[in-house]
Amino acid sequence: MKLLKNHLLPVKGKIIALGFFDGVHSGHRAVLRAASQEAKKRNKLLEVITFYPHPRNFITRSRVVKYLTPYSQKFLLFKSFFPESTLRFWRFDNRLRLLSPGEFIDILDRIYRPSVVFVGANYRFGFQASGNTFFLKEELNKRGIEVEIVPPVKFGDTVISSSLIRFFLEQGLVEKANSALGYPFFIIGKTRPGARIGQKLGFPTGNIYPPSQKKLPRAGVYAGVVESWDQEIRQPALVYCGTKPSVLNKGKRRVIEFFMPDLAYRELYNQRFLVYLWRFLRPEITFPSLSELKQQILRDTEHLKQYLHQYPAVVNYHLNVTNWRCNSSWY
Numbered sequence: 001m002k003l004l005k006n007h008l009l010p011v012k013g014k015i016i017a018l019g020f021f022d023g024v025h026s027g028h029r030a031v032l033r034a035a036s037q038e039a040k041k042r043n044k045l046l047e048v049i050t051f052y053p054h055p056r057n058f059i060t061r062s063r064v065v066k067y068l069t070p071y072s073q074k075f076l077l078f079k080s081f082f083p084e085s086t087l088r089f090w091r092f093d094n095r096l097r098l099l100s101p102g103e104f105i106d107i108l109d110r111i112y113r114p115s116v117v118f119v120g121a122n123y124r125f126g127f128q129a130s131g132n133t134f135f136l137k138e139e140l141n142k143r144g145i146e147v148e149i150v151p152p153v154k155f156g157d158t159v160i161s162s163s164l165i166r167f168f169l170e171q172g173l174v175e176k177a178n179s180a181l182g183y184p185f186f187i188i189g190k191t192r193p194g195a196r197i198g199q200k201l202g203f204p205t206g207n208i209y210p211p212s213q214k215k216l217p218r219a220g221v222y223a224g225v226v227e228s229w230d231q232e233i234r235q236p237a238l239v240y241c242g243t244k245p246s247v248l249n250k251g252k253r254r255v256i257e258f259f260m261p262d263l264a265y266r267e268l269y270n271q272r273f274l275v276y277l278w279r280f281l282r283p284e285i286t287f288p289s290l291s292e293l294k295q296q297i298l299r300d301t302e303h304l305k306q307y308l309h310q311y312p313a314v315v316n317y318h319l320n321v322t323n324w325r326c327n328s329s330w331y
């Protein structure tokens, strides 16, 4: 698995796949699997051409689109699912934004000159997303480049997309998000010290402050599983996602807190964890007192136990992405 930030290096003759691939979800993986199989068959290399930042964030000069997988996590997933591929980031700037579909194809041909291009049926490209797969195929075929269009992967009747998964997460529909992703939604981060109130109340927590560009689910409490970077800890956990309105009335910083009921207390600061979310248990509540918060967490712990009784296998799920130490500036 290689990572290239210079999109202008030629890839001549390779198999390429095109798209943003946020989340590397089941639909993306259908395209990438097809491309990867073809590359193996032809004894060629697979190169995935993606973009940064998200076109909508560039156009609106904002961060409206939060990422299911910020760049480093996208890279982790590619490394895990398609270790033989190269991920190439193409900066989405005004030059790229203003390219007409025809100009975009010219660049693909001139710089990359691939042998086959793989895209999904809903792939759009060029200024204002005005180019579609029919145009792509027609124009590239004329130049002797093959185009494979992969049929859409659906969740029920709906085509899976990164936007659909973001919507599911916003609603707390984490099980649907996980089905569409094809793996459990996860958050990676280093634990930071909190106010130690939880510890006094009898539920010590690990606190992670995810980067502002990471998509987080609806505020509330989730049944989850926590895995430490070194694999020493793998524990079921209550995972809270929110801004702690019961204890903080200012400074709305989003936090992920996890409480592992079966782990004897120990200091867990400054360690990298991967937190998987499996089921939404309840929304965030503004409690009038800490004792009410404590009573609720005892009830949450019971709900977590019931969930694990029903789905014991979730504790052993392992995505195999933790063996890469990424540069934290990439989160």
Ligand SMILES: Cc1cc2nc3c(=O)[nH]c(=O)nc-3n(C[C@H](O)[C@H](O)[C@H](O)COP(=O)(O)O)c2cc1C
Residues within 6 Å of the ligand: 193, 194, 195, 196, 197, 198, 199, 203, 205, 207, 221, 238, 239, 240, 243, 244, 245, 246, 247, 257, 258, 259, 283, 284, 285, 286, 287, 293, 297, 300
């Ligand atoms: C399982 C769990 C559920 C929580 N639910 C809520 C909640 O509904 N509302 C809230 O304001 N804070 C909630 N919290 C956050 C607590 O306010 C926080 O853990 C506590 O204040 C301790 O914070 P500290 O780690 O900074 O000491 C929850 C925390 C956990 C672990």
Ligand SMILES: Nc1ncnc2c1ncn2[C@@H]1O[C@H](COP(=O)(O)OP(=O)(O)OP(=O)(O)O)[C@@H](O)[C@H]1O
Residues within 6 Å of the ligand: 018, 019, 020, 021, 022, 026, 027, 028, 030, 031, 118, 119, 120, 121, 122, 123, 124, 150, 151, 152, 153, 154, 159, 160, 161, 162, 163, 164
């Ligand atoms: N459900 C799907 N089935 C098959 N291919 C897909 C599916 N979703 C996306 N693709 C293809 O995967 C590539 C990357 O998709 P991309 O990330 O650009 O869009 P998306 O997942 O639909 O997200 P968005 O919600 O931002 O449109 C594209 O070639 C796209 O056509």
